[in-house]
Amino acid sequence: MTEDFSRAVAVVRSVRLQPDRDGPPKGGHYILGRLIVCVAVAAVAMTGAALGGHQAQTAAPRKQVLAWADVRNGYQHDSISHAVATIERLGRESGAYDTFIRTDSQLITKHPITFPAGTGIAAGEQFNVRNLNDFDAIFFFGVREIDLSPEQRADLLSFVKDDGKGFVAAHSAATAFFSWPEFGEMLGGRFDEHPWGITDGTVVVDDPTFPAMRHLPRTKVFHDELYQIKEFSREKIRVLAHLDASRLDLTRPLVHRTDGDFPAAWAKTYGRGRVFYSILGHGADDWDNPALQQMYLQAIRWALRLVDGDATPHAR
Ligand SMILES: [Zn+2]
Numbered sequence: 001m002t003e004d005f006s007r008a009v010a011v012v013r014s015v016r017l018q019p020d021r022d023g024p025p026k027g028g029h030y031i032l033g034r035l036i037v038c039v040a041v042a043a044v045a046m047t048g049a050a051l052g053g054h055q056a057q058t059a060a061p062r063k064q065v066l067a068w069a070d071v072r073n074g075y076q077h078d079s080i081s082h083a084v085a086t087i088e089r090l091g092r093e094s095g096a097y098d099t100f101i102r103t104d105s106q107l108i109t110k111h112p113i114t115f116p117a118g119t120g121i122a123a124g125e126q127f128n129v130r131n132l133n134d135f136d137a138i139f140f141f142g143v144r145e146i147d148l149s150p151e152q153r154a155d156l157l158s159f160v161k162d163d164g165k166g167f168v169a170a171h172s173a174a175t176a177f178f179s180w181p182e183f184g185e186m187l188g189g190r191f192d193e194h195p196w197g198i199t200d201g202t203v204v205v206d207d208p209t210f211p212a213m214r215h216l217p218r219t220k221v222f223h224d225e226l227y228q229i230k231e232f233s234r235e236k237i238r239v240l241a242h243l244d245a246s247r248l249d250l251t252r253p254l255v256h257r258t259d260g261d262f263p264a265a266w267a268k269t270y271g272r273g274r275v276f277y278s279i280l281g282h283g284a285d286d287w288d289n290p291a292l293q294q295m296y297l298q299a300i301r302w303a304l305r306l307v308d309g310d311a312t313p314h315a316r
Contacts (some may be wrong), residue, residue, distance in 0.1 A: 063097040063136040063304045070105045074144030077172055079284040086287045087139050090297045096306055099139070100130065105146055107131050110155040132159045137166030137303045139296075140173050141281070157182060161271025166303025168296065171281040174227060186270045187277055189232030189263065194225050195254035198282060201226040202244035203264045210240050210267060210309045212276065212299040216291060219244065225282035228256065229263050237266040238311045241278075265295065267302070267311040274303045274311065 067084040071077075088099035106113060113129045132155055148156070159165050167186065174191035177183035184190050200221050205213050226243060245260035265278035276299040280292055287293065302309045 062091075062095065063306065064134055065091060065097045065099045065137050065139055065300060065304070066107060066132075066135040067099050067101045067139045067141070068105070068108065069101070069103050069141045070146045071103070071143045073146060074142075074175065075172070076143070077141075077282060079171075079281060079287060080141050082284040083141055083170060083281055083287050084139070086293060087296065087300070090293060091300070094297060094301075096297070096301055097136070097304060100135070105148055105152065107135075108148060108152045108156050110158070111151065132156070132165075135159075135165065137168060137300060139300060140167065140169040140176075141171065142176050143172040144175055144177075145179060146176060153180065153183075157186060157270075160186060160273030160275065164272035164274075166273060166300070166305075167270070167275045168299050168303050169275070169277045170296065171225075171227070171279060173277060174229065174279070184231055186275060188237040188266055188268045188275060189229040189277065192228045192230035192256055193254040194227050195252040196226050196248060198225045199223070201264070202247045203241050203280075204244050205241045206314075207238065207240045207310070210238075211302045211307045212265065212267070212295045212309070213240050214298070215294045216241070220291060222280055222286070222289070222292070223283075224280050224286055226262075227279040228254070229279065230256065232263060232266070233313075234261075234316055235313050237263070237268040238313050239263045239266045239316075241265040261316060267299075267309065268313070269311050274305070276300075276303055 065087070067087055069080050069084055071080065077083075084099070084101050088101060091097040091099050100107070107130055110132050113131055138159070160167050169187060172191070174187065174189060176187075178190065200223050202219055202221050203216075204219050205216050207213055208216070208218070226248075241264045243262040243264050245262060248262070249255075250260070264280065266276070268275050278295060278299070280295070281287060298307070301307045
């Protein structure tokens with residue numbers, strides 16, 4: 001059986017299995033009508049298959065994601081290579097987006113990128129060069145102070161704030177740019193040590209309706225390096241999940257919070273753009289956890305505006 005024919009059969013099956021959301025009561029005429037629709041859809045799908053699947057070409061262009069993992073000035077998590085590879089695969093398999101993986105910060109600009117003489121690219125020639133204007137969202141797994149010019153910093157903030165693009169950040173992203181207050185404002189919180197090291201943490205979902213949380217049970221144990229977050233305000237971020245403080249040793253020396261408020265994932269807006277962050281993702285194997293994969297995939301889909309979710313801040 002050809003792939004196209006399989007797809008046509010799948011289309012018919014999906015039509016048959018579709019729930020009746022707001023259709024009329026199921027009389028005999030209605031069921032007959034649906035049967036005709038099924039046959040018609042099958043005919044269209046199979047015609048498309050016979051033509052070589054040309055109907056697929058009319059689909060909207062895929063979103064573009066820049067996976068940005070510049071770690072030159074800090075600790076490189078062993079997980080980062082596998083994390084960005086996983087993000088790329090999830091986008092590819094879901095059809096939601098294409099990913100450009102970069103471990104440098106060259107593309108963090110809205111200005112034309114030029115090359116020095118002798119690189120084989122003539123001065124002024126735009127040889128398949130992309131910059132922020134070509135992307136719909138950034139997946140960020142950087143660390144500490146990354147060398148960006150003032151112009152690059154302004155362009156990065158504007159990418160989210162003015163252009164309404166997305167910024168999804170993982171784990172050590174909260175350690176980035178401590179010297180840059182506006183970045184902290186965009187992200188919504190800062191790393192404040194990991195007092196418990198790598199251990200089991202009970203994550204409690206605050207907002208089960210948010211796309212990145214829908215697949216999770218009310219509580220779920222993640223084996224990860226559990227971050228304590230500082231400089232966040234629940235008046236500015238929507239905490240989607242938090243660590244169950246009753247299961248953490250709060251007498252550890254590096255525990256600074258006295259209110260037991262330890263966010264594990266949040267969403268917020270920054271200007272016109274959408275921002276998501278989660279503390280999870282320290283270990284390479286963590287990125288094989290379907291629960292973690294779904295969280296980041298759905299967060300990216302939300303940041304790309306492929307799905308909606310309420311990022312309105314709420315009290316604890
Ligand atoms: Zn870590």
